[in-house]
Amino acid sequence: SQTIHQWPATLVQPVGSPLSLECTVEGTSNPNLYWYRQAAGRGLQLLFYSVGIGQISSEVPQNLSASRPQDRQFILSSKKLLLSDSGFYLCAWKTGGLNTEAFFGQGTRLTVV
């Protein structure tokens, strides 16, 4: 069966520090991978998605970047965090090419102080 791992679960970082969140998927190959952010009172906001190694699409221009160095690995990064980067970050995967459901990781609560 497929599983998705996301870490860390919680993170407190000072303003201006770098960020690296990692997500890996097991039990499937060539998945579509996604990073969402969820802020209080708002829906899930799509940040990035990837349909293959090295292929990254950005939905919202901001202080973040994403990379996919391996088929089942998706990384969310920032060089210098802003206060506004605080939120709940979720990684998800779905079968590539089909109108199927997405499966989510357990999320990372990021607080920028």
Place this chain on the structure above:
Amino acid sequence: EDQVTQSPEALRLQEGESSSLNCSYTVSGLRGLFWYRQDPGKGPEFLFTLYSAGEEKEKERLKATLTKKESFLHITAPKPEDSATYLCAVQVSGYALNFGKGTSLLVTP
């Protein structure tokens, strides 16, 4: 612009009191409507996928239905463990799901 609106924002029910959550959408070319359950501090958990008007899916006390403009999540005789935020999402084109803001459900004993 594609829109997904969920109502109510919050719902409080007594245990056993059935009700429905609504997800209305204004999209062109719907390719799927998805329901998720999210517990506090956790990632969303997939519940149902609906693809065409008239389709229904059931799981325990939950039943999801779909029309051309909206979807309902019916909760029959809810229990306290059904308390969660329920999210609706649609896929129109491309590769990602567009989510509504969710309905926060509280079921009291």
